[in-house]
């Protein structure tokens with residue numbers, strides 16, 4: 286775990302140049318929000334920091350040490366420290382909230398991997414073994430409503446989800462056609478969108494080359510053209 290005592294000792298020295306160093310006990314604590322406390326206890330100074338701050342950059346920890354120790358010794362807090370700390374916390378909280386909202390929306394929207402005829406989780410596991418040495422981390426997989434479809438398949442990086450149109454969840458659709466659609470979306474996981482100048486490169490040459498390694502590539506392409 287990260288040792289924050291030197292930072293707090295340096296700030297203490299700045300605020301109390303003639304006072305002997307107290308003993309600091311600094312812990313990270315799983316606060317529900319970004320919260321920190323400081324108090325004197327048995328001759329020691331006890332600091333509890335939110336574990337959300339565990340990866341905070343040094344200047345942020347220094348700003349927080351200034352804020353907490355100045356509160357403890359009733360000294361004015363220069364605006365720069367408050368501003369630096371607030372900026373960091375704001376970003377963390379916004380990021381945490383955005384992540385939570387994405388998760389909730391993602392859950393609501395996803396219908397699930399088990400269809401009437403095909404199970405996308407099973408298709409993914411099989412393709413993962415056959416083409417990716419079983420090494421690809423499983424994203425969320427879900428059937429998407431056929432009515433709302435614009436795409437046959439879609440990889441959504443924000444939700445880490447592969448969505449496949451329900452039109453493939455039918456007995457008359459050969460399994461290899463569905464597999465080919467899922468395989469294509471798995472390649473999107475393997476090859477994230479690149480920028481080529483100002484242009485988004487969605488299907489770079491290595492993506493297309495690997496796509497052709499699908500066992501029934503020609504038959505699947507032909508079947509998709511007929512759809």
Ligand SMILES: [Zn+2]
Pocket residue numbers: 469473487488
């Ligand atoms: Zn694509």
